[in-house]
Amino acid sequence: MTQRGEKNRLNAPCSIYEVHLGSWRRIQEDGNRFLSYRELAKSLPSYVAALNFTHVEFLPLTEHPFYGSWGYQTTGYFAPTARYGTPQDFMFLVDALHQQGIGVIMDWVPSHFPDDAHGLAHFDGTFLFEHADPRQGFQPDWHSFLFNYGRHEVRAFLTSSALFWLDKYHIDGLRMDAVTSMLYLDYGRKDGEWIANRNGGRENLDAVTFLRHLNEAIYRDYPDTQTFAEESTDWPMVSRPTNTGGLGFGLKWNMGWMHDTLQYFAEDPLNRKYHHAQLIFSIWYAFSENFVLPLSHDEVVYGKGSLIGKMPGDEWQQFANLRLLYGYMWGHPGKKLLFMGCEFGQKREWQHDQSLEWELLQQPQHAGLRLWVEDLNRVYRNEAALYQQDFSRDGFQWMDCHYAEKSIVSFIRRGYNPADTVLVICNFTPIVRDNYRVGVPSSGYWHELLNSDTELYGGSGVGNFGGVEAGPISAGDMFYSLMLRLPPLGVLFFKRGRKA
Template identity: 70%
Template sequence: MIEGIVKYDFTLFSEFDIYLFKEGNHFTAYEKLGSHLVEYKGLRGVYFSVWAPNAEKVFVFGDFNGWNKQSHPLSVRWDGSGIWEGFIPGIDKGTRYKYYIISKYGYSVEKGDPYAFFWETPPKTASVVWDLDYVWNDKEWMEQRYKFNSLKSPISIYEVHFGSWRRVPEERDRPLSYREMAEWLPKYVKEMGFTHVEFLPIMEHPFYGSWGYQVTGYFAPTSRYGTPQDFMYLVDILHQNGIGVILDWVPSHFPDDAHGLSFFDGTYLYEHQDPKKGYHPHWHSYIFNYGRNEVRNFLISSALFWLDKYHVDGLRVDAVASMLYLDYGRQRGEWIPNKYGGKENLEAIEFLRSLNSAVYDKFPDTQTIAEESTAWPLVSRPAYLGGLGFGMKWNMGWMHDTLSYFSKDPIYRKYHQSQLTFSIWYAFTENFILPLSHDEVVYGKGSLINKMPGDYWQKFANLRLLLGYMYAHPGKKLLFMGGEFAQWDEWYHEKSLDWHILQFPMHEGMKRWVKDLNNLYKSESALYELDFEPAGFEWIDFSDTEQSVISFIRKGKLYREMVLVVCNFTPVPRYNYRIGVPSEGYWREILNSDAKEYGGTGTGNLGGVYSEQIIMHNRPFSVSLTLPPLGILFFKLNT
C-alpha cells in the first residue's frame, strides 16, 4: 500500500492549456486530463487530473491505497478552471482507481475517470492506469488513405458488431478477442471486397445489451476483448490489408450509471439540470450540455482521440437527429424552445459544426458520417457554407422506401414503383451512404432474406436484386454483417452469425454475389466516381410500371466508362425487352444476378448484345434484352 503522498508541485497544464480549456477549444484534453504515467524528480508514478468545478474535495482511491477513499486528496487549481490534480509516486500501469468527490452541496459520489484510457471489464466499474504505447506498421496505408477515403472513391462498408460476428463455441460461446479478430476479420473482408469496416461502438460501455450505444468510457476501447494495444493491433492489421476502419461514436447521450458521467461532481455537470433538456425519454439516458465549453472539449477531444491515437479513418456519429431537435421524442410541454422560440437545438448545431471543422482541420484524410433521419438541410455540406460539416450522411429515406418496396409481393409492385424511384429526386442533395444496417434486422423486423416475399427461390432472387440495386444506385454502400450470406435469423448480439449455413448452395451463392458486386463496384469508376453529382446518373426509363422494370446509366468522368443497369422486379422473365442506349456498339453483360453460380436460373444475354439503329426512349440506338426473373443486369459498352 502506498502511503498518502500526493505531490502538488507538478502539472501537465500550461497557462495556454487552461485558456483553451476555459474557452472550449482544447481538443487534445486527453493529453492532460485523466491519469498519465510520468517521472518527476526521479520518481515514477501517475499524474491525476479531473474536472470537478463544484467539488469541495476530490480524492483518488484504488489498489494502491487499499481503496481508502480519503487518504490521497487532489488539489484544486488556483485559476478557476475547476481542475483537480496531483502526482502520486509509486503507482504503475494496471492500477485500478476511482475518484471520490464531495460536492459543495453535501453530496458525495464515486466516479470512474472520464478520460481513462482503460477500464475494468464490466460489470466491474473502476478505471485502470494505462499507456498508449504501440509501434504501428501501417505507414503505407496512412500515407495513401486520402485516396481510399475520398468522396470520389469506392466506399463499401461492412458493418460489424464485434461481440457477435464470430464466437468460439468450444469455450462457452465466448466472443473473439481483438487479436483473434485480427486473424479472421481482415482476411474475410478482403476476400469479400469491402473497402471499410464499421464497428458498432467499441468504446467502454457497462451494458452489453446496449450494443455499445450507452458509453461510459469515451477514451477507452472496451476491455471485454482485450487491451488498448490489442485493439490498435486489430486496426493495424486491417490497414495492412488495405481496409479502412470506421467507428460508431455517440455524442448524443450517455447512461445514468452511478460510476459514469451523470451528476459527476454532485451536480449536473456534463448534462443539463432541467430534464426537459437534459434527459432523453426514449433511451432513459442523459443529454450532453453542448453549450458548456468544457463539455465540448470533452466530446471533440474524444472524437480526435480515436483518429489520433488509434489511426481510425472515420467516425459515424449516432443519432444526430436527436441532437438537432429540442422536441425529439417529446410531447407538447415536455421541451424548452430555443431563444428564438424554435425547436432547433442551437447549441448542438454549433457543437456539430465545431466538431466537423476540428476533425477536417486536424485529419483531412478522414471522414465523419451522420446518422440523421430527417430532412435537415446541408448535413454534409461545409460549416462555412452554413452546413453541419459532415463528410457524408446515411440515406435513411432510401433505406425505408426501398425495403418497403421489396417487402411487397411483386404482383403489387407496379402500384408502388414511385416509392422505388423517388430517391433519385433528392439523391444529390447530400453526400449519401446507402445503409442496410443493423437497425433493420432486429426487434421483429426480420432479417433481410426474411423481408423478401415469395417462395424459397424468390426470396434469394429478391435479395440478390436488392443488393444489386443498392450497388447500382448513386451513393456509397453499407451492409450489416450476415446480410452478405442471407442469414435467416434476426441478428442477436448474444450469439454468433450463422456461418454454418454457408454449406448450403443458395447461401454460398449469395456470398459470391456480394463479393462480385464489390469487385465490380471497385473496378467500374462509373459506379462511384460521380456518386454525389447529377452528372453521374441518367434515367433511361422509370415509367414501365406495368412490367416493373427500370433502366438507367451510371457515368464517370470518362464517357466510355458508363455502365447500363436494368432491373426486373417481377418473377416473370422478359424477352425481347427493348431499351434505348446512348451509344452504338456491343454492350457486354458484365454481371447478372440470375447467373447459376449465384443460385439463379441462368437466364441472360449470352455475354452481351449489339445495339441497333432503332429509336427508343428518345435515343437513336437501342438494344433488345432478355431480362431474368427478379434480376438485375449490368452492361458496359465495348469501345
C-alpha cells in the first residue's frame, strides 16, 4: 500500500491480466465448482507474478443476482459477491496479490442496474434511483434501469460505493464499464426513443457532471489509485483533468486500436499490404488520451472465437501471428491488458461456467506462447523506454511506416534517458526478409532483447545472432542503420549496449 502510488503512476509500467474469478480455474473432481477467494489466493498471485504482469483486473465482484451477467448486472454496490466467500476472504485475496507486488483493479458498473425486485429498482415503491420515463430510465439493449444522475442522492450513493472499495478493500483502481452509455442519451435507441438535453443535444449533461465529481473525489481522497474508462467514441478529453474541461479519468481503453489491429491480423498475410493504413492509423491519435490497449473478455465471447482462432494460416502461422500481435502490442504506446487464457492461446471461446483449458500447456506451442508473454512483460518492466513516455509524442518515432508492399513497420520507443531507447521491427508476412535496413539514432552494437521467432517460443529460429553493429549509413531520418534478417511473422526488439 505504501508503494502503490509509484506503481500506479502514468509513467510506470502497467501490464494488466484480466480475470473472471468463476472460470479462471475450476475443480472438475468436485462438481466443476469454482475456487473460493482463499483458494484463489493460493494460486492466482503466484501465477500472475510468474508471468510478470503488474496488475490484475477482476470482472465485477459487486454482488449480482445472475452469474451469467459476469457481474455487470450489479445489485449490491457495497458487497463483494458471496459466491466465492466472505468479505474478509476477498480482503485476504487482495492482500495476497499485494504481497506479490500486484495491483488490483476492479470493474465497477455505475451505468445501469437490473430490475430485480430485491435490488435498487423501485426501491421505495417509486422511481428513486432511476428515471420514471423509460426513454431516460430504461436501457432496452440490456433490459436494465439507468441511474438518474441529476439527483444529488444518486450521485452521492455511487460516489460512496466507489470510495468504499478503495477504502475498505484496498482496491488500487476502478475500471468503469460502459461509460459511452452514460455519456449519450440516445445510446442504443432509435429516433423518438430518447429525450434531448436542455440544449437540444444528445449528451447526458448530468452524467458528465457526475463523472467529473466522481473522479475528483477519487483522486482527492486516494491520489495513489487510478480510474479507467471503457469509452468507445471520440468524446474529447476523457482522460484529462476536470479543471481543463476533461472527464477526469486517469486512463481510457483504446477500442479503436483493438478493432483496427484485430481486423488487420485477421487478414491473410498476402493481403495485409492493402490494409497497411489500418495498422498504423492508431499513432495519429495515440497521444490524445492516456490509453490502455485492451484485448479483453469481450473479444473472445458471443461467437467471436478465441484470439488464436482469429489468426489466419496453419497452426504454426496462427501461433506466430499471435506472438507477433502481442509483440506489436507491447511495443506500441499505451498500457497493456490481456484476458486470462490468451497468454497460452486458449483454443475455445471463453465460457463463464468452464475452467480455462490448462491442459493445453502440455503442448509445446502453447507453453512457448506463455513463455513469450512472460518474457514480453519482463522486458517491458525492465525497459523504461517502453512505458515512461506512453502518452507523449516524445516517446515514439517511426523509423519506417511506409513499407506497405512488404508489410513491415519499425519504430523506436524513448524513455527520459536517451540511452534507454528501444527499437521495434515487425514483419507481418510469413516470408523471411533478408537485408532489411533500418535507421537507428546512434552507432555502436545493438543487442537483441526479444525475438518472437526464437525456438523457445515455438518459432523457426531466424534471427541476427544476438545483435548487430550499427553502420554509418543513413536510413530515413537517421545517420546510422542496422542491416537485419527479419523472421517470418516475427517481431524484434533491440537496444544499444555492449556486445556479449
